[in-house]
Structure formats: C-alpha cells, structure tokens
Amino acid sequence: MKRTLLVLLITLISIGIYAEEKATVDSHILTIKTEQQEALNKADVEKFKEISPKLERLSTFGDKEWLVNYYLALNNYRISTILYEDKEMSEKYIESAKEAIQKSIEGKDDFADSHALFSSILGIELGFKPQLGMINGMKIGKEIEKAKKLEPENPRVYLIDGNGKLYTPAMFGGGVDKAIGLLEKAAELFKKEENRGIYPDWGKDEVYVFLGNAYKEKKEDSTAIKFYKKALEVNPDYGWAKYLLEELDTLGSYSQ
Amino acid sequence: MKRVSVNSIGLILVFFLPVVLYSSTIIKGRVANVRGEALTGANVFLEGTLDGASADKDGNFKFVTEERGEHYLRVKMMGYEDFRKNILIKGETVSLEVSLREVVVEGEGITVKASSFTTGEGSGVTLTPLEVVMTPGAAADICWAIKSFPGVQQVEEGAGLFVRGGEVTETKFILDGANVYHPYRYESPTGGFFGTFTPFLLKGTYFSSGGFGAEHGNALSGVLSMESQDLPSERVISLGMGLANLSAGGAVPLRDNLGINFSGNQSNTKLMFDFNNIEDDFTEYPFSYDLNLNLAWRYSEKGRAKIFFFREKNNVGVSLQEPTWGGIYKGNETSNLYNLLIDHALSDNSFLKFNLSRTGFGKEMEITTGEEYIPILDLENTDEINQAKILLEKKTFISLKFGGCLEQRKSYFEGFVPSEEDTLDPSVPSNYYDREYKSYLSSIFLEETQFFPYNLSLNAGIRFDRDSKSEKNAFDPRLSLSWKVADEITLSFATGTFHQFYEPWLYDPDYGNPDLDPMEARHYIISGTWEKNSGMIRLEGYYKDYNKLLKEHDSLNYVSSGFGYAKGFDFFIKKSFGKIEGRVAYSYLKARRNWQDYPGLFSPDFDITHNLTAVLNISPIPFFNIVARYSYATGKPFTPMGGDFRSDRVPSYYKVDVNVSYLHSFFTNNQTVFYLAVNNVTKRNNIFGYYNGDENEPIESSYGRLYYFGVSFQM
Numbered sequence: 001m002k003r004t005l006l007v008l009l010i011t012l013i014s015i016g017i018y019a020e021e022k023a024t025v026d027s028h029i030l031t032i033k034t035e036q037q038e039a040l041n042k043a044d045v046e047k048f049k050e051i052s053p054k055l056e057r058l059s060t061f062g063d064k065e066w067l068v069n070y071y072l073a074l075n076n077y078r079i080s081t082i083l084y085e086d087k088e089m090s091e092k093y094i095e096s097a098k099e100a101i102q103k104s105i106e107g108k109d110d111f112a113d114s115h116a117l118f119s120s121i122l123g124i125e126l127g128f129k130p131q132l133g134m135i136n137g138m139k140i141g142k143e144i145e146k147a148k149k150l151e152p153e154n155p156r157v158y159l160i161d162g163n164g165k166l167y168t169p170a171m172f173g174g175g176v177d178k179a180i181g182l183l184e185k186a187a188e189l190f191k192k193e194e195n196r197g198i199y200p201d202w203g204k205d206e207v208y209v210f211l212g213n214a215y216k217e218k219k220e221d222s223t224a225i226k227f228y229k230k231a232l233e234v235n236p237d238y239g240w241a242k243y244l245l246e247e248l249d250t251l252g253s254y255s256q
Numbered sequence: 257m258k259r260v261s262v263n264s265i266g267l268i269l270v271f272f273l274p275v276v277l278y279s280s281t282i283i284k285g286r287v288a289n290v291r292g293e294a295l296t297g298a299n300v301f302l303e304g305t306l307d308g309a310s311a312d313k314d315g316n317f318k319f320v321t322e323e324r325g326e327h328y329l330r331v332k333m334m335g336y337e338d339f340r341k342n343i344l345i346k347g348e349t350v351s352l353e354v355s356l357r358e359v360v361v362e363g364e365g366i367t368v369k370a371s372s373f374t375t376g377e378g379s380g381v382t383l384t385p386l387e388v389v390m391t392p393g394a395a396a397d398i399c400w401a402i403k404s405f406p407g408v409q410q411v412e413e414g415a416g417l418f419v420r421g422g423e424v425t426e427t428k429f430i431l432d433g434a435n436v437y438h439p440y441r442y443e444s445p446t447g448g449f450f451g452t453f454t455p456f457l458l459k460g461t462y463f464s465s466g467g468f469g470a471e472h473g474n475a476l477s478g479v480l481s482m483e484s485q486d487l488p489s490e491r492v493i494s495l496g497m498g499l500a501n502l503s504a505g506g507a508v509p510l511r512d513n514l515g516i517n518f519s520g521n522q523s524n525t526k527l528m529f530d531f532n533n534i535e536d537d538f539t540e541y542p543f544s545y546d547l548n549l550n551l552a553w554r555y556s557e558k559g560r561a562k563i564f565f566f567r568e569k570n571n572v573g574v575s576l577q578e579p580t581w582g583g584i585y586k587g588n589e590t591s592n593l594y595n596l597l598i599d600h601a602l603s604d605n606s607f608l609k610f611n612l613s614r615t616g617f618g619k620e621m622e623i624t625t626g627e628e629y630i631p632i633l634d635l636e637n638t639d640e641i642n643q644a645k646i647l648l649e650k651k652t653f654i655s656l657k658f659g660g661c662l663e664q665r666k667s668y669f670e671g672f673v674p675s676e677e678d679t680l681d682p683s684v685p686s687n688y689y690d691r692e693y694k695s696y697l698s699s700i701f702l703e704e705t706q707f708f709p710y711n712l713s714l715n716a717g718i719r720f721d722r723d724s725k726s727e728k729n730a731f732d733p734r735l736s737l738s739w740k741v742a743d744e745i746t747l748s749f750a751t752g753t754f755h756q757f758y759e760p761w762l763y764d765p766d767y768g769n770p771d772l773d774p775m776e777a778r779h780y781i782i783s784g785t786w787e788k789n790s791g792m793i794r795l796e797g798y799y800k801d802y803n804k805l806l807k808e809h810d811s812l813n814y815v816s817s818g819f820g821y822a823k824g825f826d827f828f829i830k831k832s833f834g835k836i837e838g839r840v841a842y843s844y845l846k847a848r849r850n851w852q853d854y855p856g857l858f859s860p861d862f863d864i865t866h867n868l869t870a871v872l873n874i875s876p877i878p879f880f881n882i883v884a885r886y887s888y889a890t891g892k893p894f895t896p897m898g899g900d901f902r903s904d905r906v907p908s909y910y911k912v913d914v915n916v917s918y919l920h921s922f923f924t925n926n927q928t929v930f931y932l933a934v935n936n937v938t939k940r941n942n943i944f945g946y947y948n949g950d951e952n953e954p955i956e957s958s959y960g961r962l963y964y965f966g967v968s969f970q971m
Contacts, residue, residue, distance in 0.1 A: 028306070049297075052299075053299040053301070053308065053310055053332075054306060056299050056301070056332050057299070057301045057305065057306045057307075057308055058306065060301075060303040060304050060328075060330060061304055062304065092334055092335065093334075095334075096334050137921065137927060138492075138927055138970070139490075142490060173921065173923075
C-alpha cells in the first residue's frame with residue numbers, strides 16, 4: 001500500500017514537472033495577453049517593460065515564434081507610444097518593435113494583424129524621422145492594404161488605418177472624416193469579434209477612445225465625451241478613457 | 257525494523273527525489289559593453305525557458321534554474337547584438353562575464369566616423385531619388401554630395417574627389433567589391449563632371465579620407481566604396497523627368513528569394529542650355545545614357561548572390577577657339593561592368609565573400625581643325641580589368657578579415673598623338689601610336705579589430721601587393737587606435753603606409769619607364785569627435801608624407817624620385833534643430849610637391865588652402881524642403897606670364913546653390929517629388945586658370961546662373 005502510494009506520488013510529481021514544462025507557449029501567451037491589458041488600463045510603462053523580457057525568452061521556445069514576436073512588437077509599440085514625449089527612449093522602443101514585427105512577418109507572412117501593426121509602427125517611426133517620408137509613406141499604405149486583403153473583417157486593421165488617417169494630412173489621403181468612417185467600421189466589426197484565444201483581440205475599448213479623439217479634433221466635444229464613456233462601458237478600468245474624460249471636464253466643456 | 261526502513265526510503269524518496277529533480281543551479285554574472293560599462297536592463301536567460309533575469313544598475317544579474325545539461329545562454333539588449341553561449345549546467349554556480357557589441361546603426365542620411373563617412377542604413381535604401389534631387393548643386397551625383405564633407409578639396413568645377421592634398425587618381429572607387437578605374441563621366445584632368453554611377457542603383461556608400469584599413473590597397477589617399485541594391489521586398493516602379501534627363505527604373509521581386517532592380521537614365525543637356533540662355537561652344541551637346549540591371553538571389557538561409565550589370569555611354573563635342581587656330585573636339589566614353597558577388601555565412605560569426613568582375617572602359621578623343629580632317633589628336637583607348645577577390649571574415653571579440661585579390665589589367669591605345677606633349681597645335685606633327693599593355697596585380701591582406709579595457713580599440717593590418725609589369729612589391733602596415741574618453745567624446749589616431757601602382761602604359765620603355773616604383777604615402781591622422789543626439793563636432797589633423805612620385809627625366813622619360821607632403825586639418829559640425837538641419841565643413845591644407853616637371857617643391861593644382869562648405873536644410877512644412885549650399889575654395893595656383901613658377905593663385909571660388917523640393921501623393925502608394933534647383937544663384941563668374949598664364953585670357957566656368965527642374969514619380 002505504502003509502496004503504491006509512493007509510486008503514485010513519484011508519478012504525480014513527474015507529471016507535475018512534465019506539465020510544468022508543457023505549460024507551453026500557448027498558456028504563456030494567454031497570461032501575457034491579460035498582463036498587457038492590465039498594463040494598458042493603467043498606461044503602466046514599468047509593467048510593459050517587465051513583459052518584454054518574458055516575450056523575448058518565450059520567442060526562443062521554438063513554437064509560434066511569429067506570434068510571440070507579434071506580441072513583443074505590440075508590447076514595445078505600447079511602450080513607445082506611452083513614452084512619446086521622451087523622444088530618445090520612444091524611438092528606441094519603436095525600433096525594437098519594428099525589428100520584432102519584421103521577424104514576425106518573416107515567420108508568417110499571411111497574418112493580417114502583423115501587417116496592420118507594422119503599418120502603425122512605421123507611422124510612429126515617420127514621426128521621429130520625417131526624412132523617411134518617401135520610404136515609410138509608401139510602406140504604411142502597402143502594409144495596411146495587405147492586411148485588409150488578408151482579413152477584410154479584422155477590426156484592428158480598420159482601427160489602425162483609421163487612427164493613422166487621423167494624423168495623415170488630407171493631401172496624403174488622410175483627414176478626420178475618413179478616420180471616423182474607418183473607426184466606425186472597426187467598432188462595428190469589434191461587436192462581432194469573439195475572444196480569439198491566443199490570437200490578438202485587443203482594441204474593443206480603444207476604438208471608442210480613437211473615435212472620441214477624432215470628434216475632439218472636430219471640436220465636437222459632446223460627441224467625444226459620448227465615445228469616451230462608451231469606451232468605459234466596454235472596459236470600466238480603462239485609464240486613458242477616464243483621463244480624457246476628466247480632461248474635457250476640467251476644460252469646462254463637459255455639458256450634460 | 258522493516259517498517260522503519262520502508263518509511264525511511266519513502267521519506268528519502270518523497271523529500272529528496274524532488275530535490276534531485278528540481279536541484280537548482282545559480283547563474284550569475286555581469287553584462288557590460290565592450291568598454292566595460294554596465295548594461296542595465298539586459299535580458300539574460302536560458303534559451304527555450306523563462307528562466308532569466310534583467311541586469312541591475314551595475315550590470316549584475318543572478319537567477320536560478322532547474323534545468324540541467326547543455327543549454328544556450330542568451331543575452332538581449334536593445335541597440336546591441338545578441339549574445340549566445342553554450343553552457344553546461346550541473347548544479348554548481350555558473351559565473352559569466354558577458355560583453356555585448358553595439359549594433360552599428362547608421363543614422364539618417366550620412367553619418368560620420370573617424371576619417372570616414374557612410375551613407376545608407378543597415379538595411380533598406382536611404383539614398384532615395386528624393387535625397388538625390390534634394391542635394392543642391394549636386395545634380396543628383398554622389399561625388400558632388402561627398403564633396404560637401406571635409407577632407408575633399410574643390411579643384412575647378414568637376415566631380416573629382418581630391419582628398420587631403422592628394423591627386424584625383426589617388427581616390428579609389430569600388431562597387432560591390434569590384435575596382436572601378438574610370439569612375440567619372442566626361443573625364444577631364446580634374447576627374448570628370450559627374451560620377452559614373454547614379455545614386456539610384458546604390459544602397460549605400462562608404463567614404464574614407466585617409467587611414468583606411470588594409471583591405472583597401474592600391475590607393476594613396478581615399479576610398480569610396482559603394483554597395484548596390486539588395487533583394488527588393490516589394491514592387492516599385494519609378495519614373496523621372498527633368499530639364500535634361502529622363503529616367504525609369506524599378507524593383508521587382510520575382511520570388512521570395514529572387515528579385516531584380518533595374519534602371520535606365522538618359523541625359524541630354526541641349527534643352528537645359530537653351531532654357532538657361534547659356535552661350536556655349538558645343539557642337540554636340542553632352543549626351544549620356546546608362547543602363548543597370550541587378551539580379552539578387554538569396555540561395556539559402558546562409559547566403560546570397562548578386563549579379564550586377566552596368567553600362568554607361570556619353571559623348572560631347574566642343575568647338576575650340578585657340579589664339580592661333582580653331583577646331584573641334586569630340587569625345588565619347590563607354591563603361592561596362594559585370595560583377596558576380598557571393599556572400600555566404602559559414603557559421604554564426606564567420607563569412608565568406610567572393611567576387612568576380614570584369615570592367616571595360618573605352619574612350620575616343622578627336623581634335624581636328626574645321627571641316628578638313630587634320631588630326632591634332634585622334635586616340636582610342638580601351639581598358640579592361642578582370643578581377644577575382646576573396647574575403648574571409650570572422651566577427652567575434654577579435655574580428656579578423658583575411659583576403660586576397662588578383663587583378664588583370666589590359667590597356668590598348670591606338671591613334672595620333674601630338675609629338676610635343678601638352679601642345680595642341682596643327683603645326684606640331686602627330687605621332688602614330690599603337691600599343692597594348694597587360695599587367696597583373698596580386699594582393700593579400702589581413703586586418704584585425706580588437707577591443708581593450710579603458711575603452712580602447714585597435715585596428716591593425718598588413719597588406720602585400722605585387723605588380724607583374726614592374727615586378728615591384730609593396731608592403732603596407734596599417735594601424736588605427738581609438739579611445740572613447742567619455743560617452744560623447746572619442747579620440748583616435750591612425751597611421752599607415754599606402755602604395756599605388758601606375759597605369760600599365762607608364763611602364764612602357766619607350767614612353768615611360770619599366771623600373772618605376774609604386775608611389776608611396778604615409779598617413780598620420782589624429783582626430784577628436786564629440787557626438788550627442790542630433791549634433792556632432794569633429795576636428796581632425798593630418799600629415800601625409802609622399803615619396804616615389806613620378807618625376808620627368810630627360811633620358812629615362814620618368815623616374816620615381818618625386819616627393820612631397822600634405823598637412824592640414826578638417827573641421828566638421830552638424831546639428832539639427834527640429835525643422836532645420838545644418839552642417840559646415842572646413843578644411844585647411846598645405847600641400848607641396850616636387851614632381852612631374854617642377855623645378856623644386858611647389859604648390860600643386862590641388863593645394864587649396866581653405867575649403868568651406870555649408871549646407872542648410874529647412875523643412876518648414878512636412879514634405880517641403882529647402883536646401884541651400886554655399887561653397888568656398890581658395891583659387892588654385894598657377895604660373896603667371898613672365899612670373900615665377902606657380903607663384904600666383906586664380907581668384908577664390910565660391911558658389912551658392914539652392915534646391916527646393918516638394919513631395920506629393922496623388923493616390924495610395926504614389927509619391928511624386930517636384931523639384932527646382934538653382935545653381936550658382938549669385939552668378940559668380942569663377943575662374944579656373946589663364947591661357948598661358950595670361951590674366952587677360954581667363955578660363956571661366958561655363959555656368960552662369962542655372963535653373964533646373966523636374967519631377968520624379970514612384971508607385
């Protein structure tokens with residue numbers, strides 16, 4: 001009896017060890033997705049900075065390297081956008097985001113989310129290096145087109161395209177109204193999107209913040225407020241939406 | 257007793273087995289850069305696991321792992337190359353000192369290193385058509401663009417790169433490893449009017465104004481190394497049209513691992529001269545075209561091959577009005593280049609480069625009087641170079657480059673040449689000349705780069721060349737040291753011996769001397785650089801000692817007894833303030849030579865005392881750029897009529913050029929650049945010399961103010 005117990009114990013321990021090793025890339029990705037959302041809610045750079053090394057390690061597991069690199073690119077891209085005022089650091093992170101997304105695309109070329117993210121990364125890089133206008137300008141368009149072709153119903157593609165258009169001069173095919181059109185389409189598509197497991201499904205809340213930003217740009221503050229509130233409905237912990245709402249409030253245009 | 261035993265075994269197993277299974281190992285150490293500075297935040301981990309740590313503020317790291325056996329330790333840090341090392345984990349603490357190498361990120365446009373400039377990014381294309389049309393006064397020419405950096409003297413108005421008191425032929429041109437002996441279009445004694453290669457087909461260039469490594473030989477003063485475009489990642493078609501040029505090109509990926517880049521340019525200057533109402537003496541307006549095709553193939557994960565084909569042709573006709581006679585000069589040149597380049601990774605850190613090239617150059621020159629064919633000069637010259645070069649490179653903490661090159665050079669001359677050298681006059685009889693020359697140049701070299709404590713780095717090399725024609729050898733030791741005093745400040749020192757062999761015809765016993773030694777120069781360079789964010793300042797002083805230069809001789813034609821020196825300093829400052837970017841390059845030079853027919857040590861043509869270039873780039877709104885360039889150079893020395901040998905100088909040279917460009921997109925993926933260039937805005941009449949030293953007979957610049965405009969379209 002005792003011996004049986006012992007064997008059982010050893011077996012369990014071994015299984016435990018084995019299971020731990022097999023706590024594969026998939027489950028790590030799921031954890032990281034949650035961590036990224038939490039970090040985003042608080043715009044917490046330090047938290048994001050803790051995630052990057054984990055992803056770097058995960059990228060050496062020899063499994064779904066392209067997807068891990070996608071999340072690494074996304075993570076560094078988030079850091080870069082939060083640190084935008086600190087030009088030097090922000091530029092460093094966007095460069096590593098670019099490197100990671102290029103690796104991801106090298107590994108898997110037909111994943112719409114990667115192309116969309118690449119397009120957005122190039123847009124930020126362009127902000128730092130205007131002289132890249134010629135090179136990046138063209139790629140930004142091409143990458144987003146490719147993403148649309150690959151997955152015409154992917155809401156993040158329209159989210160990124162719309163947000164990009166918000167900061168693109170009208171003569172280059174940008175502008176607020178175009179942006180709103182695309183973001184509205186993204187919002188519609190997000191309503192249909194289910195949990196995608198290990199694959200990216202972020203943006204459900206962000207899309208309303210972007211829409212709010214677009215209306216703020218149009219000086220339609222009450223509509224902007226409506227969208228910021230909508231973002232908070234989708235994600236009550238969304239710090240950025242709260243901040244933007246407060247900002248409009250203190251400006252005295254909170255008219256309700 | 258028995259029960260106890262079972263129990264104890266059980267206990268032992270239950271408590272100790274996991275310990276055996278989980279027995280952990282401590283891995284610790286420090287991460288620093290090659291200068292020993294801590295790299296805070298470096299990610300140290302075991303490959304394939306999450307076991308790892310980030311380096312703390314002193315660069316120290318420590319983590320525990322349950323893994324056993326052989327594993328790869330990986331260290332990652334932004335801006336540094338990845339580190340990977342095989343380690344054995346068996347329970348005992350593993351201690352490691354890791355040092356990471358910085359990734360050489362070449363910044364926007366042109367970055368400057370000690371004695372060298374680089375254009376082009378690590379990957380991708382930087383010398384875009386946009387940058388090309390944005391360089392004022394450069395007429396989309398790479399040599400002209402390089403001339404706005406220090407260490408290059410403005411001699412007359414050509415593209416020729418005269419580097420730090422060296423003659424124009426002392427700067428060597430290399431394309432994808434292949435030596436190019438005729439790098440200029442419309443060749444002239446000061447080089448030529450343009451560089452042969454258009455920037456459109458180049459990925460990046462490297463320029464060194466002295467003290468370069470042992471890989472580069474047969475050059476006394478400078479090296480311009482160009483790299484052609486790589487495998488295209490997307491399809492791009494571009495078209496260009498300007499007052500004097502038409503161009504078309506593209507990049508087409510054929511498969512994932514195969515693609516072509518191609519371009520064709522045609523330039524016809526008649527319209528440009530007519531539009532600008534420039535009086536000229538052309539009987540045939542300068543006309544040129546070039547074609548380029550480049551096939552890039554990534555044949556495996558480890559290697560790539562590139563086949564490059566280039567052809568360029570130009571011709572010009574000028575009517576000559578000499579004091580005693582009138583005539584016509586006609587010239588045409590053809591250049592061809594075929595190159596095969598193989599770049600193969602033998603392992604993670606060792607590489608093999610091999611290239612096989614064939615360059616051809618043909619030139620026909622003719623000077624006749626009026627309608628009647630009286631040849632004063634009628635010469636056809638063909639040059640052919642076949643070259644094989646191999647380079648082995650190992651990149652670790654000590655980087656090694658080892659290689660060799662074999663070059664066959666054939667020259668052919670046929671035609672009539674004036675019997676009195678440098679005298680063009682119908683009354684002087686011509687000699688018929690028909691000669692063919694062949695020579696081999698073989699070289700081997702070894703170069704090593706190493707880092708030391710106290711932020712010191714060293715590059716040492718040796719090189720050996722042998723020329724078959726003169727049966728002379730050259731042995732070149734080279735050394736450079738660099739010391740990073742602080743984050744922003746670097747001091748460096750370079751020295752070395754440089755040799756250069758003559759063109760094969762100079763070893764002809766009838767016209768030259770088969771016993772000529774290779775020319776020799778010794779460089780001593782000391783430099784200080786301060787660099788921070790978007791600004792940089794560099795000051796560099798140098799001394800060059802020349803020996804065995806060509807000296808005319810009554811009975812032997814030429815001997816190797818010429819000598820001379822060049823000394824001076826270069827100053828460079830570059831700074832950007834958001835929308836405004838500016839750079840200023842100033843060079844001071846004193847060069848003296850006793851060579852050719854000089855009666856002693858005198859100033860040669862390229863002894864330009866002060867040379868200043870200032871470039872200002874303003875981008876008031878996005879996609880709109882205004883670039884202005886101001887160039888100043890001391891006039892070149894000449895011998896006044898009835899005066900002492902080279903005792904006077906022509907008036908100083910200066911010129912202001914402005915370029916305005918605007919980028920517009922008509923539809924998705926389209927980029928259209930409109931540009932307008934105004935050359936010599938102030939209508940400065942620059943003088944380059946005097947006929948027979950007579951100040952009433954100036955040789956003037958052919959350009960007044962010149963407008964040029966065009967559009968370049970890409971989709």
